[in-house]
Amino acid sequence: MNSTLKKGCIICGADLKGNKKAGFYCKKSNILFSYKSLKASGIIKRELVGSKKSDKFHKSECIGVISLKKENMVFFSSDKTAKKRGYSHCALCYPNYPR
Numbered sequence: 205m206n207s208t209l210k211k212g213c214i215i216c217g218a219d220l221k222g223n224k225k226a227g228f229y230c231k232k233s234n235i236l237f238s239y240k241s242l243k244a245s246g247i248i249k250r251e252l253v254g255s256k257k258s259d260k261f262h263k264s265e266c267i268g269v270i271s272l273k274k275e276n277m278v279f280f281s282s283d284k285t286a287k288k289r290g291y292s293h294c295a296l297c298y299p300n301y302p303r
């Protein structure tokens with residue numbers, strides 16, 4: 205499954221298309237970026253954010269993340285890991301998940 209990485213291109217700033225395994229491709233610059241290099245450049249941020257003060261976790265772009273204090277933030281690579289650690293889906297960024 206391919207996904208779009210908005211303004212992900214390090215060279216021209218265009219959207220990238222691809223996936224974790226195959227890498228992300230910029231049509232404009234004709235360059236394929238590896239997931240690793242995008243992560244290292246800060247284009248891909250750690251995906252899920254929770255707080256030590258609550259039991260909810262968010263997608264990094266959720267407005268709920270803005271109110272979290274930096275020192276209380278905890279990060280998860282997947283919702284599976286977050287759930288394992290006792291967190292549940294935020295109602296704002298995961299409207300379709302049971303909680």
Ligand SMILES: [Zn+2]
Nearest residue numbers: 213216230233
């Ligand atoms: Zn580009």
Ligand SMILES: [Zn+2]
Nearest residue numbers: 262266294297
């Ligand atoms: Zn959220």
